[in-house]
Amino acid sequence: MGLLTKEKELVPCTVEVSHRFESLHAHVRFNNGAVVHPGDEVLVHGAPVMAAYGEVIIEDRTATITRASWLERQWTRLTGDLEFMELCEFSFSEEVTL
Numbered sequence: 001m002g003l004l005t006k007e008k009e010l011v012p013c014t015v016e017v018s019h020r021f022e023s024l025h026a027h028v029r030f031n032n033g034a035v036v037h038p039g040d041e042v043l044v045h046g047a048p049v050m051a052a053y054g055e056v057i058i059e060d061r062t063a064t065i066t067r068a069s070w071l072e073r074q075w076t077r078l079t080g081d082l083e084f085m086e087l088c089e090f091s092f093s094e095e096v097t098l
Contacts, residue, residue: 004069009034013063015044019051028063039068039076 012031018024028044036042044063051057068076 004071006069006072007067009065009067011063011065013044013061014058015049015061016056016058017049017051018056019053020056021054030063030065031060034065036065037068037073038080039072041066041068 011034014029014031016025016027016029018026026049028042030036042063042065044061046059046061049057049059
């Protein structure tokens with residue numbers, strides 16, 4: 001991996017989309033054991049998976065992982081903690097503050 005170059009990797013994956021009362025989620029598992037690192041981008045190929053209420057859909061797909069360059073990876077690690085702290089400043093509750 002170069003200082004500024006990006007590499008692309010085509011990987012098989014499984015997409016699971018759940019739209020149930022117990023669980024509302026979308027997960028992607030790489031079937032070849034690939035790991036996504038800070039700064040990497042993932043594009044799952046194919047039409048969007050739309051699960052109706054009460055459904056869980058599991059499909060085999062292909063994804064492209066665009067690996068971050070060394071510089072992008074370091075920048076993401078450096079600034080990631082700061083961005084997380086921005087999220088910590090907000091509260092999601094039903095209380096009304098005056």
